[in-house]
Amino acid sequence: xxxxxxxxxxxxxxxxxxxxxxxxxxxxxxxxxxxxxxxxxxxxxxxxxxxxxxxxxxxxxxxxxxxxxxxxxxxxxxxxxxxxxxxxxxxxxxxxxxxxxxxxxxxxxxxxxxxxxxxxxxxxxxxxxxxxxxxxxxxxxxxxxxxxxxxxxxxxxxxxxxxxxxxxxxxxxxxxxxxxxxxxxxxxxxxxxxxxxxxxxxxxxxxxxxxxxxxxxxxxxxxxxxxxxxxxxxxxxxxxxxxxxxxxxxxxxxxxxxxxxxxxxxxxxxxxxxxxxxxxxxxxxxxxxxxxxxxxxxxxxxxxxxxxxxxxxxxxxxxxxxxxxxxxxxxxxxxxxxxxxxxxxxxxxxxxxxxx
Amino acid sequence: xxxxxxxxxxxxxxxxxxxxxxxxxxxxxxxxxxxxxxxxxxxxxxxxxxxxxxxxxxxxxxxxxxxxxxxxxxxxxxxxxxxxxxxxxxxxxxxxxxxxxxxxxxxxxxxxxxxxxxxxxxxxxxxxxxxxxxxxxxxxxxxxxxxxxxxxxxxxxxxxxxxxxxxxxxxxxxxxxxxxxxxxxxxxxxxxxxxxxxxxxxxxxxxxxxxxxxxxxxxxxxxxxxxxxxxxxxxxxxxxxx
Numbered sequence: 001x002x003x004x005x006x007x008x009x010x011x012x013x014x015x016x017x018x019x020x021x022x023x024x025x026x027x028x029x030x031x032x033x034x035x036x037x038x039x040x041x042x043x044x045x046x047x048x049x050x051x052x053x054x055x056x057x058x059x060x061x062x063x064x065x066x067x068x069x070x071x072x073x074x075x076x077x078x079x080x081x082x083x084x085x086x087x088x089x090x091x092x093x094x095x096x097x098x099x100x101x102x103x104x105x106x107x108x109x110x111x112x113x114x115x116x117x118x119x120x121x122x123x124x125x126x127x128x129x130x131x132x133x134x135x136x137x138x139x140x141x142x143x144x145x146x147x148x149x150x151x152x153x154x155x156x157x158x159x160x161x162x163x164x165x166x167x168x169x170x171x172x173x174x175x176x177x178x179x180x181x182x183x184x185x186x187x188x189x190x191x192x193x194x195x196x197x198x199x200x201x202x203x204x205x206x207x208x209x210x211x212x213x214x215x216x217x218x219x220x221x222x223x224x225x226x227x228x229x230x231x232x233x234x235x236x237x238x239x240x241x242x243x244x245x246x247x248x249x250x251x252x253x254x255x256x257x258x259x260x261x262x263x264x265x266x267x268x269x270x271x272x273x274x275x276x277x278x279x280x281x282x283x284x285x286x287x288x289x290x291x292x293x294x295x296x297x298x299x300x301x302x303x304x305x306x307x308x309x310x311x312x313x314x315x316x317x318x319x320x321x322x323x324x325x326x327x328x329x330x331x332x333x334x335x336x337x338x339x340x341x342x343x344x345x346x347x348x349x350x351x352x353x354x355x356x
Numbered sequence: 357x358x359x360x361x362x363x364x365x366x367x368x369x370x371x372x373x374x375x376x377x378x379x380x381x382x383x384x385x386x387x388x389x390x391x392x393x394x395x396x397x398x399x400x401x402x403x404x405x406x407x408x409x410x411x412x413x414x415x416x417x418x419x420x421x422x423x424x425x426x427x428x429x430x431x432x433x434x435x436x437x438x439x440x441x442x443x444x445x446x447x448x449x450x451x452x453x454x455x456x457x458x459x460x461x462x463x464x465x466x467x468x469x470x471x472x473x474x475x476x477x478x479x480x481x482x483x484x485x486x487x488x489x490x491x492x493x494x495x496x497x498x499x500x501x502x503x504x505x506x507x508x509x510x511x512x513x514x515x516x517x518x519x520x521x522x523x524x525x526x527x528x529x530x531x532x533x534x535x536x537x538x539x540x541x542x543x544x545x546x547x548x549x550x551x552x553x554x555x556x557x558x559x560x561x562x563x564x565x566x567x568x569x570x571x572x573x574x575x576x577x578x579x580x581x582x583x584x585x586x587x588x589x590x591x592x593x594x595x596x597x598x
Binding site: 213216217219220223224226227228229230231232233234235 | 404405406425426427428430431435436438442443444445446447451454455456458459460461463464468471507511
């Protein structure tokens with residue numbers, strides 16, 4: 001089989017397997033989503049290679065990648081929720097804990113497998129989200145923030161009050177793990193790919209939603225609800241739907257945690273520190289930028305790991321100081337940095353697909 | 357087409373609209389005038405569903421809409437503009453009109469590409485085609501007024517409520533907006549209620565004038581007759597020379 005390279009002005013034409021492929025040499029025209037996907041997919045390999053080069057154990061690094069994926073799984077639905085409701089939810093970890101407790105209790109008490117606890121955790125998150133969704137209609141601004149901020153505190157207190165059920169700070173042990181190959185490293189890599197799949201699926205779904213007519217309408221709601229109503233948009237309906245489904249999506253992160261760690265300790269995830277990391281992931285990603293969330297999730301998780309191993313007791317202070325500086329420097333987030341390189345971009349954009 | 361009966365709206369101790377009743381026939385263009393604080397904009401807000409009335413009822417095309425929400429009224433065919441243009445400021449002019457096309461009753465049935473095409477048509481109608489990619493916050497007031505009208509028209513309304521389309525415009529621009537309003541009224545067979553302070557232009561454009569004062573309906577009739585009524589002149593003394 002002959003492979004022939006034909007350099008042309010600004011691009012490289014590759015003749016292979018009876019077909020012709022074009023590769024545009026100018027980096028700004030590269031298919032960035034494909035490159036991004038391939039990098040994300042091969043992260044465990046990259047990390048393992050780097051670890052072997054600098055002679056450290058890759059376990060901690062793979063665990064960091066999994067933590068980054070957890071941040072991404074929570075933050076992508078949160079970004080959609082912020083766009084669709086025009087409000088910032090300060091209680092995403094409440095839904096994470098809901099999913100985690102649901103999966104842990106079902107697995108420990110009834111021996112239900114992770115395959116079945118997944119839809120149940122999602123539905124519980126969905127139903128509680130639906131029950132709480134009127135807050136997106138009746139409250140806004142600081143009132144909405146306070147209401148959503150109180151939810152995780154209430155759940156944490158409930159976990160302490162009924163420690164016989166929720167296990168308080170010791171958590172619920174004995175949860176069936178998803179993967180058990182006998183090799184810890186292999187298990188971690190599989191967990192990475194499970195969390196990657198969830199994150200990637202969320203990315204695709206949210207991207208699709210944001211590019212749909214509903215995504216367009218959410219953009220107006222985010223800007224001005226009165227104007228949206230004047231446009232004939234049923235603002236309340238969209239807010240309720242978005243809040244409900246994104247709540248269910250966040251609960252899946254809890255499901256993953258429970259079956260990844262083999263236990264679920266609510267108070268460990270219902271902390272302001274985790275909330276701040278999630279909010280920073282969404283903010284540093286860039287305004288409404290779901291692809292930026294993937295970048296910021298990894299940067300924050302890596303920074304967390306680096307500061308933890310470098311600064312000891314002051315690791316949290318160092319982490320938040322660095323993130324503070326990043327917030328100051330990157331007003332438009334990581335996605336803003338990327339977009340500055342682009343030749344021309346209108347946001348949101350319409351893709352016209354022509355039938356061939 | 358529109359029947360407003362004994363409509364009342366209070367804000368605390370202030371009665372912004374007090375027992376107002378009138379009817380508007382299909383195809384009519386009605387001017388709504390009055391001194392500052394007369395309750396004109398509140399009345400527009402009540403008809404469009406921006407505010408809910410404390411008393412009274414509103415019928416549109418024979419259907420009771422008093423309790424209908426703003427988006428439901430927009431879907432029924434009541435579109436409005438705002439006194440201070442309210443658009444999605446961080447989006448382009450084109451996107452703003454696309455939103456309206458998608459928000460309209462037929463919005464669910466058409467594709468994004470069709471919505472794009474329709475939005476271009478409405479922008480062209482108001483001479484804004486060249487400005488389609490300009491972010492709304494960068495547009496001057498005259499173009500914002502036109503864009504609001506294009507946005508309202510994209511909803512394919514039966515009744516268009518215009519709240520002070522001339523505010524902030526110079527005489528030439530005001531004249532141009534007035535001509536456009538009359539043109540779209542004829543082309544799209546619209547019924548229009550037009551709140552305005554610039555009486556000279558309004559007098560030329562409307563067939564009927566309703567005068568409000570202190571939340572009450574003061575006069576209703578042909579423009580030339582209404583502005584000569586002593587109670588109307590008295591209400592306007594110091595406000596505007598008619």
